[in-house]
Amino acid sequence: MADTLYKFLVEPLQYEFIQRALVASIMVGISCGLIGTYIMLRRLSLIGDALAHSVLPGVVIGFMISGKNPLSLFAGALTAGILTSILISYVERNSKIKEDTSIGIIFTGAFALGILLVSQLKQVHIDLSSYLFGDVLGVSDSDLILSSVITVFILISVILFYKQLLVTSFDPTMAYIIGISTSLVHYFLMTLLSMSIVAGLQSVGVILIIAMLITPPATAFLLTDKLKTMLLLSVMFGIISSVIGLYFSYHFNFASGASIVLTAVLFFAAAFLFSPKEGIVQKYFRRKRNTSVNLTEDILKYLFNAEEKSSGGNAVTELSADLSLSENKILSALKRIESKGLIKGEKENYKLTETGRDLALKLVRSHRLWETYLTEKNIVDMDNIHQDAEKYEHILSDDLISEIEEELGHPQKDPHGSPIPKKK
Amino acid sequence: MTVISVKNLTISYNKKPAIKGINLEVEEGSIIGILGPNGAGKSTLIKGILGLLPSETGEIRIFDKPVKESLKRIAYIPQKEQFDWDFPINVSEVVMMGRYPYISLFGRPDENDHLIVKEVLEKVEMSDNQFTQIRNLSGGQQQRIFLARALAQESDIYLLDEPFVGVDAKTEKAIFELIKELKEKNKTILIVHHDLSKVKEYFDKVILINQTLVAFGDTDKAFTSELINKAYGGRLTILQKAEQLFKN
Numbered sequence: 001m002a003d004t005l006y007k008f009l010v011e012p013l014q015y016e017f018i019q020r021a022l023v024a025s026i027m028v029g030i031s032c033g034l035i036g037t038y039i040m041l042r043r044l045s046l047i048g049d050a051l052a053h054s055v056l057p058g059v060v061i062g063f064m065i066s067g068k069n070p071l072s073l074f075a076g077a078l079t080a081g082i083l084t085s086i087l088i089s090y091v092e093r094n095s096k097i098k099e100d101t102s103i104g105i106i107f108t109g110a111f112a113l114g115i116l117l118v119s120q121l122k123q124v125h126i127d128l129s130s131y132l133f134g135d136v137l138g139v140s141d142s143d144l145i146l147s148s149v150i151t152v153f154i155l156i157s158v159i160l161f162y163k164q165l166l167v168t169s170f171d172p173t174m175a176y177i178i179g180i181s182t183s184l185v186h187y188f189l190m191t192l193l194s195m196s197i198v199a200g201l202q203s204v205g206v207i208l209i210i211a212m213l214i215t216p217p218a219t220a221f222l223l224t225d226k227l228k229t230m231l232l233l234s235v236m237f238g239i240i241s242s243v244i245g246l247y248f249s250y251h252f253n254f255a256s257g258a259s260i261v262l263t264a265v266l267f268f269a270a271a272f273l274f275s276p277k278e279g280i281v282q283k284y285f286r287r288k289r290n291t292s293v294n295l296t297e298d299i300l301k302y303l304f305n306a307e308e309k310s311s312g313g314n315a316v317t318e319l320s321a322d323l324s325l326s327e328n329k330i331l332s333a334l335k336r337i338e339s340k341g342l343i344k345g346e347k348e349n350y351k352l353t354e355t356g357r358d359l360a361l362k363l364v365r366s367h368r369l370w371e372t373y374l375t376e377k378n379i380v381d382m383d384n385i386h387q388d389a390e391k392y393e394h395i396l397s398d399d400l401i402s403e404i405e406e407e408l409g410h411p412q413k414d415p416h417g418s419p420i421p422k423k424k
Numbered sequence: 425m426t427v428i429s430v431k432n433l434t435i436s437y438n439k440k441p442a443i444k445g446i447n448l449e450v451e452e453g454s455i456i457g458i459l460g461p462n463g464a465g466k467s468t469l470i471k472g473i474l475g476l477l478p479s480e481t482g483e484i485r486i487f488d489k490p491v492k493e494s495l496k497r498i499a500y501i502p503q504k505e506q507f508d509w510d511f512p513i514n515v516s517e518v519v520m521m522g523r524y525p526y527i528s529l530f531g532r533p534d535e536n537d538h539l540i541v542k543e544v545l546e547k548v549e550m551s552d553n554q555f556t557q558i559r560n561l562s563g564g565q566q567q568r569i570f571l572a573r574a575l576a577q578e579s580d581i582y583l584l585d586e587p588f589v590g591v592d593a594k595t596e597k598a599i600f601e602l603i604k605e606l607k608e609k610n611k612t613i614l615i616v617h618h619d620l621s622k623v624k625e626y627f628d629k630v631i632l633i634n635q636t637l638v639a640f641g642d643t644d645k646a647f648t649s650e651l652i653n654k655a656y657g658g659r660l661t662i663l664q665k666a667e668q669l670f671k672n
Binding site: 041160161163167169174176177178179221224226229230 | 513577
């Protein structure tokens with residue numbers, strides 16, 4: 001096992017092209033993770049995708065002018081990216097056309113121009129597919145230097161302009177009032193975005209790079225509500241996805257962009273399902289736990305009422321009818337409540353223990369106070385009042401209940417005439 | 425001293441005027457209510473004063489300077505819908521934004537800034553929630569933190585757009601107490617308000633608006649039933665006028 005793992009993880013590292021690919025992956029994770037966080041929070045995902053596509057003609061023109069020189073490639077891509085973002089808002093501002101349509105027209109146009117230019121480059125070999133789909137294993141030294149410089153530049157910018165990026169993202173109006181130019185920050189961010197696209201071009205490709213810009217930040221967003229943590233997590237998911245994708249690409253000959261992006265999506269799916277706060281699995285269990293708490297409380301109240309009226313029906317049958325649950329479910333609920341020491345007995349002969357009675361008293365008090373409150377305030381009519389109070393009574397906050405009692409002027413009886421127990 | 429001077433301000437959306445020919449001279453140290461029916465241009469007026477919307481005609485001067493030069497002396501609390509409440513930001517980070525005008529380009533908040541944030545959070549009784557993400561606050565608390573941010577900004581003019589919407593009675597009272605304190609410090613406060621019941625209690629002056637300025641002046645003179653009817657019944661009257669035109 002350890003041996004296989006060694007072969008899978010460490011052995012490839014002896015090759016120089018793998019080492020380069022690894023560094024390139026880390027750079028993509030950092031630059032896209034940082035910029036992507038702001039792109040996501042400012043709802044610019046669509047523009048991000050547009051810019052990624054329209055970088056292609058810039059790259060090709062750069063190539064036509066001075067061959068496969070990373071600097072001309074960089075200059076071409078940057079110019080194309082910035083021009084595209086300016087054009088998109090220019091069309092939107094100067095016609096009835098809305099932003100999404102403007103984005104659609106301009107990026108497909110630019111992308112088409114890129115493909116057209118590539119098809120004209122007959123003699124010279126430019127590997128279109130590596131730009132489109134990424135080829136992390138083919139990263140050259142000069143590519144690497146370029147993406148490292150870009151990453152460092154982005155990192156420094158995000159640190160230095162933290163305040164400006166934060167206030168323009170969260171509250172552009174406030175930014176305007178305190179004299180921060182929102183459009184200047186916007187175009188600066190577009191420049192950084194174009195740069196991060198260039199950094200990711202070689203490993204992920206123009207078509208999928210948007211995924212590296214939004215999927216890791218979205219994953220991070222589900223796990224935290226702090227911006228700094230989100231930036232860090234986003235970078236972390238970006239790096240891990242790129243590295244895992246790289247290994248799969250090497251071992252199984254997968255297209256590198258696709259395997260990197262799929263890994264990132266898997267992380268997102270995991271966060272979506274299992275995030276402690278937002279995950280749907282957690283939400284399911286929380287709901288289930290609430291139902292079980294409610295069931296416990298309903299049973300306690302039933303037993304309390306039965307004792308109060310000293311009516312001795314079959315507890316299991318009556319509860320099963322009242323709560324629309326099978327007798328078996330009631331029986332297992334009773335056993336569970338007994339194990340918590342709230343009730344004692346067997347089958348239909350359960351009695352409240354001291355603790356159980358206290359809790360039941362609290363519940364009845366809550367229920368009757370809620371009933372009184374809801375009718376007094378005309379929130380519900382008498383017919384529905386019981387159901388509504390059943391819903392609210394499980395909110396057992398002492399403060400809130402006392403506040404209701406206070407506001408009602410410490411009533412003795414509920415609307416049905418039953419006594420309201422005092423606070424213990 | 426005149427703080428805000430608006431001359432012949434007209435702002436249009438899609439070529440339809442939202443406010444038309446507004447003239448105002450606002451004096452220092454008063455609480456002013458901006459009142460009018462829905463769609464009367466109350467928020468537009470505030471945004472227009474700030475220069476957030478392009479104006480067709482008109483000149484606005486604040487502290488006898490063009491708006492752009494005086495912006496930093498204004499604190500603005502927009503309507504709550506304007507914010508993305510899921511944004512990863514907590515209470516004290518929002519309030520700290522009020523200190524940004526005092527921090528240099530690459531600078532970080534210093535001790536004094538943190539002290540001020542702490543003080544204003546105490547003032548609005550939100551110290552216990554300073555690390556809470558803003559989605560997890562009640563409506564009243566959400567309004568309190570934006571007031572705290574405005575206080576941290578230490579401005580001379582405060583523009584509040586419907587600060588009492590979705591706010592509990594206790595918070596409304598607390599917010600109003602703080603606004604009165606600002607007035608005592610000779611600050612100027614403009615409040616867009618839609619509840620007519622507390623106008624006399626709250627405002628020194630009122631601006632009654634329904635696209636055009638219906639009345640502006642001391643509350644007891646401008647907030648009369650005749651002028652209120654004029655502001656709120658405006659659209660009805662236009663319909664009646666139109667019907668009469670049909671009959672002729």
